[in-house]
Amino acid sequence: MGISLKEVNFSYNPKRKGTKYALKDINLEISPSDEFIAIIGETGSGKSTLASLFNALKIPTSGEAYVSGIKIKKVRKRRENYNKIRKHVGLVFQMSDYQLFEETVLKDVMFAPLNFKKTKEEALKIAKSSLELVEIDESLFGVSPFTLSGGEKKLVSIAGILAMEPDILIFDEPTAGIDPSTKKKLLKLFRSLNEIKHKSVILITHDMNIVNEYAKRVILMKDGTISFDSSPYDLFVNNRKIVKDANIDLPDSYKIIDLLKEKTSVRFNENIKIKNLGNIVEELINE
């Protein structure tokens, strides 16, 4: 059933007169499997607010939002209701430090399954397989998460969310400030979660290279509204004006195509989807 938003508005101070809406008139359907979505836009365009709405961390001021058929609304028994939603949607925050607190890596990953009423044995099993999935070595299971490097912390915090076994995974700026080798690992993980485990992956990112190479669908936020919702190819090839107006970068591969268009007589076939620099090399050689 996934995520379904109908005419959703959100404001941080709904009662104040003339309040500014962080999200305006959002209509959106996200399937619970096989989606790979990039949410992009300038800082303050509402990307992160939208993501926290998917996780019932924010409640729509008006309009209707459903996650797995459950309506996101203010409820008395907060935990039971919200946790039903959070079981389906995992949210990985940008700062791993917001999440890690236990004495050992393994215990930290077990935190979520234990909150979702799993037994100790089940939680342990899930935690181990989640850590395996993010390629954290078994020798690190017993160490304190605070002794890890930045990249390892990131992987552990992701394992902590995978342990909830959600259908939809949201990553807020997963590659910001991460070294290239961990970045590669992360991207490989996202792809395998999407293609092998059929999870829906949502990335909030400023890195257009990742958007172009990995995302199947791109949602562009501008001033709290969705100003574009289609494929990256459609955005970067057919809708340059939108790209420019939203103050976002072009992917490196399109920058090079533009450069070659300007400086040389080489022309690229616009029907071929250029996903990365490797594609450009292939195209030039096959020409």
Place this chain on the structure above:
Amino acid sequence: MKIVFDNVKFQYDSMKRNVLKGISFTIDKPEWISIIGHNGSGKSTLAKILVGLLSPTFGSIYVNDIELNEENLYEIRKHIGIVFQNPDNQFVATSVEDDIAFGLENNLIEREEMIKRVDDVLNLVSMKEFKNEMPSNLSGGQKQRVAIAGILAINPEIYILDEATSMLDPKGREDFLKIVKMLKEEGKTIIMITHDMNEALLTDRCIVLKDGEIIKDAKTIECLNDYELLKSSRLEMPSSLYVYHELKEKNYDNKEVLNALWESALKK
């Protein structure tokens, strides 16, 4: 201003391993230098040693032929400014103008001069209308602009940027780099520690660090065009050079394309 690192080694007390294993280099003219290297290669430690926040366990640093020590540190810091990575953790005061004044107060600048300089640098970084703003109302990019303005106000000869753009969004980064380019025009020495290769490509000279050692110190284009070197130090190639390199590997021979790629790498 001349800076000489002579076989500088450094280790943190708690660790046995040397973070820096004998670093030697000289800066003797205004240059835009990038220091690149993987996480844990010792980049940031090097920056901290440069501004005297850490002192080397072995080796010496000479600034204008005078050895850096505890006594002359205060004088030398007037000539070296540093902007750190995290915009939030270097904003000391409760407002923009006060934060810029902080360094001026410490350097015993007269009040009339201070007021003038605060206004001047706010103009330079286009933050005039935010003069009285609280830091919590500013974006990361704006905070970094205030941070560099605080250093501009002291008017040092050397600017160190320790991954200063890594936590900014593309717009914030662009605005920040505009200021850096302006400094370069003015003939300042800029040392930019970065792991963004497209950013490193902007510089004239490049120092590549790997596991606490300098493995290359040359013209930027030479460093960044060395595929083996970058690969062995776990770094990526800038995009235009990567395509250039791959095409050459595969014996692609359209000179027009190759030239265009090479030129664009040089022009940056």
Place this chain on the structure above:
Amino acid sequence: MNNFVLGQYVPGNSYIYRIDPRVKIISTILLMISIFFLTSIYEILGALLLILIILISARISIIKAVRGLKPLLILSIFVFFFQIFFNQVGQVVYSVNLNFSLLSIIAIISLTVLFIIIRKYINFKFLLFLVYLGSLYASLVYIKTTDVYYTYVLNIFDKGLETSSFVFFRLVTMVFIATLLTLSTKPADITLGFEYLLRPLKIFKLNSEEFALIISIALRYIPTILDEALKIMDAQASRGADFKGGNVFKKIRIIVSLLVPMFVLSFERSDQLADAMLSRNYVPGKAKTKYHILKWKTFDTIVLIMSFIILGGSICLFVL
């Protein structure tokens, strides 16, 4: 939350904004002391009137000043009723029978439930609270069924009424005086004022500049830390942590899950902040030049003298 912690400073440019923060701090203290020398309700009402005149002439919105009362409202109302019930001296001015019967108790309970439910959906909480108190009173007085269990004769004495109003208005006046300072002075200026005022304490080895710097860094980081705390709570909540329910053991664990990341981030922050300050040539305890200086004006002298006159006047009233 931010507003509460950072004071309720409202930008403006009336005369009160131009008073030197040192004078404002001293005058605030002097006025507060003066209030303690007032002994009758009429004097307090006079003082309140004076403060209101100052507020209005300084073009400070009364609504904002009343908002400053909010945190103390319940306390002052409690004090007010406490005095009415237990101060039984003087003449009876009003006497009423409070009847506790089955019906009136049911009425009280249903009114309370109604109040709790409505409270969530209404903006004028204080007004609602007063209506609630009034209807409680009405149901005790006017519901006179046959099965009255107990009748409490509530005698309101003139002295009791006077004392309770006295205490209530004294509190209100005090809060208004304090809000006058916080509404019209930036936190940074208050800090600066204290820095100057504490300078004489150098003989006790207290460095007022350092002290002011610490206060200003604390003020600067409060919003950042609050923001961080909210994000950490979100991060843990999205892993199924429940900050509202659960038994004691679970609660402790949840609090740990909030505190550990906050400590880790705070240590990291103070480390980086110290580096940033040192690299900008900050040396603890070393003399600095000053960007902000306070200049004493004639007007400040007048304000200070007037404050002393008010204090003197109230002492005279007390003694005579």
